[in-house]
Amino acid sequence: MQDTMLDGLAPAGAFSEREREAVYRAIHTRRDVRDQFLPKALPDALLRRLLEAAHAAPSVGFMQPWNFIVVTDGKQKAAMRAAFERANAEATSMFPEEKREIYDRLKLEGIEKAPVNLCITCDPNRAGPIVLGRTHNPLMDSYSTVCAIQNLWLAARAEGVGVGWVSIFHEEEVKSILNIPRDIRVIGYLCLGFVEALYSEPELQIKGWRKRLAIEDLIFADSWGTAATDLMEPEVAEVRPKMGGAD
Ligand SMILES: Cc1cc2c(cc1C)N(C[C@H](O)[C@H](O)[C@H](O)COP(=O)(O)O)c1[nH]c(=O)[nH]c(=O)c1N2
Numbered sequence: 388m389q390d391t392m393l394d395g396l397a398p399a400g401a402f403s404e405r406e407r408e409a410v411y412r413a414i415h416t417r418r419d420v421r422d423q424f425l426p427k428a429l430p431d432a433l434l435r436r437l438l439e440a441a442h443a444a445p446s447v448g449f450m451q452p453w454n455f456i457v458v459t460d461g462k463q464k465a466a467m468r469a470a471f472e473r474a475n476a477e478a479t480s481m482f483p484e485e486k487r488e489i490y491d492r493l494k495l496e497g498i499e500k501a502p503v504n505l506c507i508t509c510d511p512n513r514a515g516p517i518v519l520g521r522t523h524n525p526l527m528d529s530y531s532t533v534c535a536i537q538n539l540w541l542a543a544r545a546e547g548v549g550v551g552w553v554s555i556f557h558e559e560e561v562k563s564i565l566n567i568p569r570d571i572r573v574i575g576y577l578c579l580g581f582v583e584a585l586y587s588e589p590e591l592q593i594k595g596w597r598k599r600l601a602i603e604d605l606i607f608a609d610s611w612g613t614a615a616t617d618l619m620e621p622e623v624a625e626v627r628p629k630m631g632g633a634d
Pocket residue numbers: 417418419420421494495496552553554555588589590591
């Protein structure tokens with residue numbers, strides 16, 4: 388153990404059954420929230436925990452390219468909502484006619500209802516021009532920032548906080564409202580607030596927009612298109628986490 392500690396290694400076996408259940412429960416019951424936010428402030432300590440979860444995410448070359456703009460000011464939120472409304476009016480016309488009616492009925496943001504909004508950005512210059520792991524794919528810093536968002540989203544589920552991702556904006560408008568420098572990219576804009584209820588399935592599925600795909604059609608073995616038959620066996624598929632628990 389002494390040597391192990393000198394190496395910087397710490398023991399890392401599987402979690403206990405209860406801990407595993409909790410992790411899978413957060414993953415499988417996390418939802419995108421548009422309308423269920425309660426009008427209750429998020430305590431600073433809780434918000435700080437969520438941001439620390441985000442900051443613990445993996446990042447290419449450990450560049451940690453993210454920043455977090457916490458938006459609570461009513462005027463800023465109103466400006467963001469107006470930016471959404473403009474972009475959403477354009478979005479409607481992009482869908483085929485038969486989908487437009489249902490699109491118009493969907494609620495796609497909770498900007499003003501959520502007590503906290505959070506803009507997550509990516510600074511491509513954070514670690515200099517040549518970044519370990521980004522040398523052959525410049526998008527890796529954006530992917531890293533998305534990992535931070537997912538960490539926050541799962542931690543929020545465990546805290547009883549709902550998160551809704553809003554992406555129907557012109558990036559330049561977001562940058563102008565939030566005073567974001569030119570060379571910084573906007574990766575995500577989230578709405579956060581306590582929730583008492585969440586949909587049991589994606590709201591887009593419940594409202595008839597699109598269904599969850601069968602996982603069996605998505606897993607390949609060794610090369611594209613070859614079904615991974617070992618993973619399709621009923622006894623393998625039956626290993627599901629328990630999702631009960633206190634709320
Ligand atoms: C990158 C990105 C961007 C968006 C989203 C998600 C992600 C990952 N989602 C939420 C999305 O609709 C939702 O995740 C799926 O419908 C699946 O539902 P659950 O997240 O499982 O509830 C989303 N939802 C919405 O109402 N307005 C939006 O602009 C967006 N934008």
